[in-house]
Amino acid sequence: MAKVLPKGPARVLAVSNQKGGVGKTTTAINLGTALAAIGERVLIVDMDPQGNASTGLGVPRETRRITIYDVIVDGRSVHDAAVPTAVPGLDIIPADADMSGVEIELSQADRRSYRLRDALAGQGQNGSAGYDPHPYDYVLIDCPPSLNLLTLNAMAAADGVLVPLQCEFFALEGLTQLMKTIEMVRQSLNPSLEIQGLVLTMYDRRNALSGQVAADVRAHFGEKVYEAVIPRNVRVSEAPSFGKPVLIYDLKCTGSQAYLRLAKEVVGRERRRLAA
Ligand code: ADP
Ligand code: MG
DSSP states (O other): OOOOOOOOSOEEEEEOOSSTTSSHHHHHHHHHHHHHHTTOOEEEEEOOTTOHHHHHTTOOGGGOOSOHHHHHHHOOOHHHHOEEOSSTTEEEEOOOGGGGGHHHHTTTOTTGGGHHHHHHHTTTOOSSTTOOSOOOSEEEEEOOSSOSHHHHHHHHHOSEEEEEEESSTTTTTTHHHHHHHHHHHHHTTOTTOEEEEEEEESBOTTOHHHHHHHHHHHHHHGGGBOSOOOBOOHHHHHGGGGTOOHHHHOTTSHHHHHHHHHHHHHHHHHHHHHHO
16 A cells, blocks of 8 residues: 655656657646546646747636746735636646746845745745645646756756656757756755656657657666656647646546656656655
8 A cells, every 4th residue: 555655745757858749738737637636635736928838728718817927026925916727736836928038037135046945945824823734745847948048047046947848859969968957956046956758759659760869868878767658649739728747638648648657657757756
């Protein structure tokens, strides 16, 4: 029987890769949903000015009153900014285009790289009696496609980085830069940052190249690569236009099932880490 873990601070995972279109947002949304489906309490932090995670989880732009911008720049609390989604157990702090000015706004700010970390440290505070200091088990940060101050805030706040890699020819391109950035963050902002894992996305079993890329990535990164592979699946790409995670849109499809397997692996790695 699974051991019940004591409720402590959330495990914070930054979903990051400075390449665009590799499946970061899709993974944040659907891994978040899958974690919620297996009983974890999850917060998604949308750190991308494009706000795709917010849209994909059905939070329309006109309802995004308090955004991650307000948290990072103005010090609004996580409690105030988080809104529930249609998925039980899954909240999101939305983003909008405002975010594009953060870099300039924070250029002179105190602890400019720790704004998200500081906000998450007070995540349960709402001033009322009997508040829950640890309302989430997992926080997933959907990073923008660049290695800017927002991404640094994500990595400074994170326990682990989860790297989606698209199964195509240039999958490994830019990964050296990402690894250097993680190392730099470890040496300066956040010594305990780990790579939680690498997840292969948009795998096409009819395409020999997909298989080759997957084999190369496994040869290079070994056990850091999750066994769960996310297939290229049209249901996965259709779901966001309905403002739904694919697990809600079509639970039986191969994409949904793969994200459930990924969620179990993520939790398994976390349990092993806590037990160590
Ligand atoms: P990123 O956040 O890294 O830019 P996205 O998650 O937005 O990447 O994915 C890029 C595009 O690929 C989107 O149109 C998305 O719907 C599509 N996509 C992502 N994962 C899959 C998948 N497993 N199958 C099919 N399409 C996918
Ligand atoms: Mg994205």
